[in-house]
Amino acid sequence: MRVEQFSWDIGVIALAATPIGNLADATPRLVSAFEQADLIAAEDTRRTGLLRERLGVTRRAPLVSCHEHNETAKAEQIVSCAAEGQRVLLVTDAGMPTVSDPGYVIVQAAIKRGIPLTVLPGPSAPLLALALSGMPTDRFCFEGFLPRxxxxxxxxxEVLSSEERTMVFLESPRRLASSLSALAQVFGVDRPAAVCRELTKVHEEVWRGTLSELKDKAKDVRGEIVLVVAGASPQTPLNEEEAVKLVLSRVEKGQRLKDAAKAVAAQSGVSAKALYNRVLAERK
Incomplete structure (x- = not known):
């Protein structure tokens, strides 16, 4: 297979993935794009400048800041530069722009104005974690960060409790233990999951087990975290009696009655209120 330099027409915005931890994961096309760019839109200009130096890039195209707090304000400026014929490179601190990182607003603005876009593939933490997790990869969904x-x-x-696809989340190490506890409460303590930490870095590791096992291990964890959770088992329609038994089973495993009733209601179509009241009556 022949290695070709990145060919870049004027007036095109290129979205480029950058290393998420290991500098050796930078592709020759990324280096070529840095060399050819007329303007670089970067999540953190200091980090991108340092990355450029470490990659041995000799050309120093201007850097413009583009992060979650100013992307909307900067989008018109960045897209206008491409409209004037400049080659615009869009990068984030690590991984692929727009995937839980800045870039989406710029892409939308470019599409609206008819500005051509291209992409330079590379590292993406959600996909790396999915591959390492041991969970099914034929169908999956990326859910980003969970609410704080x-x-x-x-x-x-509760909405995701009946999701049958493998789910991929990003999580802060400070919130990992509490998020795993909440997942165990709603999804059930026996749901398989994997915690992927510091991917591509020196201390990379993957913990695999049930949500219950992982939440007990997740105290004082550090580093970048991607959490992969198995999807729910395919369910056949339940009648009310079966739904009540399932609620009782979830409660016995530690889930709150209210949460269990809502989760089973979403799966079965039986009213959550009816399930709640039936279980209360049976426990008296």
Whole structure:
């Protein structure tokens, strides 16, 4: 297979993946794009400048800051530069732009104005974690970061409790233990999962087990975290009696009755209120 230099027409915005931990994962096409760019839109200009130096890039195209707090304001400027014929390179601190990182607003603005886009593939933490997790990869969904507030977190998990695809989440090491506890409460303690930490870095590791096992291990963890959770088992329609038994089973495993009733209601179509009241009556 022949290695070709990145060929880049004027007036095109290129989205490029950058290493997520190991500098050796930078592709020759990324280096070539840095050399050819007329303008570089970067999540953190200092980090991108340092990356450029470490890769031995000799050309120093101007860097413009583009992060979650200013992307909307900067999008018009960046897209206009491409419209004027400049080669614009869009990068984030690590991984692929737009995937839980800045870039989506710029892509939308470019599409609206008819500016050509291209992409330079490379590292992406969600896909690496999925591959390492041991979970099914034929169907999966990326859910990004879970909500920080408890009420919003529980609502999100209740919606996802019957999701049959493998789910991939990003998580802060400080919130990992509490998020795993919430997942175990809503999904059930026996749901398989994997915690992928510091991918491509020196201390890379993957913990595999049930949600219950992982939450007990997740105290004082450090580094970048990707959490992969197995999807729910395919369910056949349940009548009310079967739904009540399933609620009782979830409660016996430690899930709150209210949460169990909502999760089973979403799966069975039986009213959550009816399930709640039936279980209360049976426990008296």
């Amino acid at each position: 507030k408890q009420a919003a977190l529980m609502r999100r998990l």
